[in-house]
Amino acid sequence: MFELMLCSLLTVFPDYLFRRYAQGKRIGREITFYTVWYELRWGITACLLLTISLITLIFYFHPSTKHVTAVFRTVTILPETVGRVDEVYVGNNQKVEAGAPLFRLDGSQQEAAIETARRRIAEIVAETQVAETELAGADGQITEAQGAYQTAVDEYEMKAQLLKSNAVSQREVDRLQTTIDGRKGAVDAALAKKKTLETQIAVLLPAQKASAEAAQAQAQVDLDKTFVRAGVAGSVQQFTLRPGDVVNSMLRPAGILVPAEAGRVALIAGFGQIEAQVMKPGMIAEATCVxxxxxxxxxxxxxxxxxxxxxxxxxxxxxxxxQQMGRPGTLTVFLEPLYPGELEGIPPGSSCIANAYSNNHDALADENIGTLRWLFLHVVDAVGLVHAMILRMQAVLLPVQTLVLSGH
Structure with missing residues (x-):
């Protein structure tokens, strides 16, 4: 309607002025309801053609859409494990900070695993102390075995000298040789026992302790998973958990967390596919929201x-x-405020109307541009003002249309 009124001022109105003052025809006499088409046919035809051309020009180079929404993302509140709710720390529609606890699952099994691992660590520490005590005793056994071995060697050497003078029998010398071998085995056994104790103290027991500590850490991680915390700052919605409820990460989420910045960063608009060649990043746009x-x-x-x-x-x-895809889709465009804080006060999910405006400033600044193209681009940029005025009229009429004309 606004385009038609504007075009009529350039076509129908000058035609009427010519008929009135050049031809002397007056409204109510020569120009009546029945003769208006014949008398103003040139102006009416030009008005219709100019209106259609203007509307096409405006909506192609300065596209508009009513499919604009402040889309926001939600975070599903889910535990990492299945369990029964033991405590609930927040209520529905409550604002929380990042890291704040939301609820806790029953952690008796994890606490028992932590206690078991702690007892195992204490047991390994005690085994280490016992092994160190045994290691001190092993040194004494080695000294004792080495002394017995040396005694046997000395006695054998003495009897071997006596054997040359037939003072002792060969059997007694052989017996002493066997005794030496036995004492040598006792020394080796004492040394091996000491090596075993040293390996146990240096390698085995620390490894067992490290495994027990890892099991304790794993049990602590499992216990920490029973505390479900907010990943981001926001508000808790659809949160109706009560102690005793069973929460399943696959089948039953606990609720929804709406981030504080959700829907306040950008608008997402769906423009017609015909504007695919016109819509470019960097275009200036305007929006008005319900x-x-x-x-x-x-x-x-x-x-x-x-x-x-x-x-x-x-x-x-x-x-x-x-054929199932017969419904034409829209071109998804992301719009961000030109100045910070412009989206404050707009509830996330609000419906909006948006215009985007083509800018031919760089093309007009080209020294090699032709006259017709220069005139056409000037017209394109100028008619953007019409679309901006239409958006402002929609912003004024939108509350009236929503509250009065919608019938709600």
Whole structure:
């Protein structure tokens, strides 16, 4: 309607002035309800053609959409293990900080595992002390065995000298040789026992202690998993847990955590596919939202998704008919505020209306630009003002349309 009124001022109105003052035709006499088409046919035809051209020009180079939403992400509150709720620390719709505890599962099994690991560590420490005591006794056994061995060697050497003078028998010398071998074995056994104790103290018991400490740490990690904490700062929604409820990470989540910054960073808009060649990152845009009426928010296009979501295909056990994708999808565009804090006060998930404006400043600054192209680009940039005025009219009428004309 606004475009039609503007075009009529350039076509129908000058035609009427010509008929009135050049041809002397007056409304109510020569120009009546029945003759208005014949008398103003040139102006009306030009008005219709100019209106259609203007609307096409505006909506192509300065696209608009009502499919704009402050999309926000939610975080599902889930424990890492299955368990029964023992304590609940927060309530529904309560704001929490990152790392704040939300609820705790029953951790008696994990606490028992920690206590078992702690007792095993104490047992290994005691075994180490016993082994150190035995190691001190092993030194005494080695000294005793070496003394007995040396005594046997000395006696053998003395009897061997006596054997040459037939003072002792060969059998007695052989017996002493056997005794030496036995005493030598006792010395080796004492040394081996000491080596075993040293290895046990230096390698085995520390390894067992390290394993027990690792088991204690694992049990502590499992116990910590029973405390479910907030990953980010935000508000807890749909949280109805009570002590005694069983929470399953696969089948039954505990609730939803809405991050504090959710939906307050950017808007996501769905423009028509025909604007795919026009929409570029860096374009200036404007938006007005139902959650913040009578307000125009300056935005900038920060990203344009290079695929249409409705064309996606996932492998299934059935062939997909293209007819099922008959509904045309939209071009997903990301809009961010041109100035910080512009989205404050807009509830996440609000519906909005957005305009994007083409900017031909760089093309107009080219010295080699032709006259017709220079004129066309000037017209394109100028008609963006019309679309901006339409958006402001929508911002004014949006509360009236929502509260009065919608019938709610």
């Amino acid at each position: 959650g913040k009426p009578f307000t125009i928010i300056p935005m900038v296009v920060t990203g344009v998704q290079d695929v249409i979501a409705t064309g996606q295909l996932r492998p299934t056990d059935q062939l997909v008919d293209v």
